[in-house]
Amino acid sequence: MSISQNLKAISAELPADVTLIAVSKTKPDSAIEEAYQVGHRDFGENKVQELVAKQERLPKDIRWHMIGHLQRNKVKYIADFVSLIHGVDSLRLLAEINKRAGQAERVIDCLLQIHIAEEDTKFGLDPEELREILEGDPANNFPNVRIRGLMGMATFTDDKQQVKREFDRLKSLFDQWKEQSAAFDILSMGMSGDYNIAVDSGSTMVRIGSSIFGARNT
Numbered sequence: 001m002s003i004s005q006n007l008k009a010i011s012a013e014l015p016a017d018v019t020l021i022a023v024s025k026t027k028p029d030s031a032i033e034e035a036y037q038v039g040h041r042d043f044g045e046n047k048v049q050e051l052v053a054k055q056e057r058l059p060k061d062i063r064w065h066m067i068g069h070l071q072r073n074k075v076k077y078i079a080d081f082v083s084l085i086h087g088v089d090s091l092r093l094l095a096e097i098n099k100r101a102g103q104a105e106r107v108i109d110c111l112l113q114i115h116i117a118e119e120d121t122k123f124g125l126d127p128e129e130l131r132e133i134l135e136g137d138p139a140n141n142f143p144n145v146r147i148r149g150l151m152g153m154a155t156f157t158d159d160k161q162q163v164k165r166e167f168d169r170l171k172s173l174f175d176q177w178k179e180q181s182a183a184f185d186i187l188s189m190g191m192s193g194d195y196n197i198a199v200d201s202g203s204t205m206v207r208i209g210s211s212i213f214g215a216r217n218t
């Protein structure tokens with residue numbers, strides 16, 4: 001199937017209120033253009049250099065999502081244009097995003113990345129670290145960032161019950177903090193292999209790469 005057919009099939013499967021981020025990392029401009037042609041505007045990249053290069057070359061109404069691990073010294077390269085930063089995993093990174101967003105005269109939307117996988121290879125905050133950040137009054141201290149919600153990645157496993165358990169845990173953390181944070185409206189969870197489970201658990205945003213663009217070589 002073609003990229004546009006894949007997009008159509010996946011969009012048809014998703015509830016209307018779930019946003020689909022097409023993860024275009026490692027893929028050429030032509031692949032993004034094909035999705036753009038059929039009206040898709042939200043794309044995700046995980047490397048700053050690649051994100052910046054693609055943003056410069058491709059249409060300016062694309063909403064770019066930084067979904068990968070972001071180093072503080074690279075925030076300045078994307079602060080002018082990034083639409084949503086999914087992987088914020090420290091207060092120091094949040095402070096840097098706030099500073100660069102201020103210089104760019106913007107408010108940048110961010111998600112806090114939570115470590116939900118039972119394996120411990122992935123980045124992210126634990127519930128206690130999340131509490132420390134949110135109880136530190138970020139809305140006041142960081143006026144140029146808006147924390148819109150949470151993001152997480154489940155363990156890469158065939159055990160669907162484990163994946164479901166991990167997504168459910170993230171959803172309940174999201175619900176718990178949503179009561180106190182008016183701006184909380186995005187729960188980013190679900191990739192090609194597990195987005196159906198994530199949607200079942202209450203995801204509002206899925207990040208799908210290989211099921212749209214085909215397998216990656218790298």
Ligand SMILES: *Cc1c(COP(=O)(O)O)cnc(C)c1O
Binds near residue numbers: 023191207
């Ligand atoms: C690569 C990536 C995805 C998409 O992965 P697929 O399995 O190709 O759908 C989603 N989220 C993050 C953070 C990624 O790095």
